[in-house]
Amino acid sequence: MFYIYGMGSEVPIDIREKAALPDDKREILNKTAFLSGIGGCFVLSTCNRTELCLSCTEDADIKAVFSALFGGYEKYCHFYKGEEAIGYFFNIACGLESLIKRETQIITQISEAAQTAREAGCLSPELEVLIRTAVTTAKKACGIMTEDIRLSSSWLAVDWLEDKSGGLRGVKCLVAGNGKVGRLTARELLKRGADVTMTLRSRSDSVVPRGCAAIPYESRYEYSCDILISATKSPHFTFTEDRLRHYPRFIADLAVPRDISPALAAKYGGNYRCIDDFKTADEDLSRVYEIIEEGINEYYIWENYRNSLAAIDGIKDIIAKRLAAANTEEPCEIVARTADMIFGGLKEYITPENAEKCLKKIEARARL
Secondary structure, eight states, X not given: OXXXXXXXXXXXXXXXXXXXXXXXXXXXXXXXXTSTTEEEEEEEEOSXXXXXXXXXXXXXXXXXXXXXXXXXXXXXXXXXXXXXXXXXXXXXHTTTTSSSTTOSHHHHHHHHHHHHHHHTTOOOHHHHHHHHHHHHHHHHHHTTOGGGTTOSHHHHHHXXXXXXXXXXXXXXXXXXXXXXXXXXXXXXXXXXXXXXXXXXXXXXXXXXXXXXXXXXXXXXXXXXXXXXXXXXXXXXXXXXXXXXXXXXXXXXXXXXXXXXXXXXXXXXXXXXXXXXXXXOOOOOOHHHHHHHHHHHHHHHHXXXXXXXXXXXHHHHHHHHHHHHTOSSSOHHHHHXXXXXXXXHHTTTTOOHXXXXXXXXXXXXXXXX
16 A cells, blocks of 8 residues: 655645755655555655655554654645555656646656665565656656746746846856756856856865856855855755845745745845745646556556466466376367466456457567
C-alpha cells in the first residue's frame, strides 16, 4: 500500500517554509525505513512541497513518522493512500500540483530525492518502479509543451523584473545563492543583457555562470545594485531591513524558507515578490491528464504482474512435474495441453487483442 503525507503548494508559504527539510534527508529516511511494516520511503522537499512517500503494509505504524516530520502542522497536511496516492504522485511529477503548472524542475527534484533514498537503502522495488514510471510519464508530458519551456519560478521572476525595469540591458543585478535556482536565474538575466553578480560563500565552493561577477557572501549588504534576487538555502533571513545599506529598486525572493525579512518585504510593497507570487493561470490540461492515465496504467500492469508471480511460479511447477512424469505422451503434447489449461483458466479475461499481443511477444522471444 502506498501512502503520501505532507503539504503542498496549497499551503501558505509562512507555514510551508517551517516544514521545509534540509538537502540531506538520510537521517529521516533511515529512521522511517526501519519501522515495522514499512518497505520503503523517500522524502520530496521542494519550494512547493514537503511530502513523505511510503510503501508499507496497512497495519504499519506510520503516525509516529508523520508526527516527527509535521508535528504541530497536521491541520495543513494532506493524506493519500492507495490509488489516490499513486494518482497524486503522477500529478506531482508532471507539475500539476505546483504553483507554476507543468513546471519541469520537479522531474529533477524527484530523481534527486529518489537517489538520496536509494543511497540510504530506503527504496523498495514498488517505489523504484513508481518513481521511474512517473518520471518517464512526466518527460512524455514535457514533449507536448515545448512552447512552455519557460515554466519555472526563475524565468517568471526575470520576466517580472524585466517588465518592472522597462528592460534589463545594463541593469545591475545581485543574485544571492549559488545553487541551481540562483544559477538558472543568473543565466536568464545574462541572456537579457543584465549586469549580474553572484554571492559565493567561498571561492572554491562553486563556479558562477560565464559572464557573472562574484563577491563574498559576507559582502552582500555592502553591494549596491538595482535588482536583488535571493535564492539561498539558508534557514535564516539573509537580508533584513536594519542591515541593508544600499536599497535596490526591486527584490525577488525565490527561497523557501524565505530569505527576505517580512519588514523588508513590507517596505517594498509591490516592488517585492516571493516565490508564491510566481504562478501560472488555469489552462486546458486534458492531454496531460491522458498521458498521466497511460503512465498509471503502465504502473498497474507491472504491479498486477508482480502480484501474480506466485501463481505463475505454481503453474511453472505443474508444467515441470508433468514433463518429468511423462510416460506415454510426447513433451510437445504435454506442453500444448498445459497451455490449454492455462488459457482455459484465464478465458474470462482474454481478448483477441491481448491474445495477439501475447503471440507476438512469444514469437519475438522464441525467434521462430
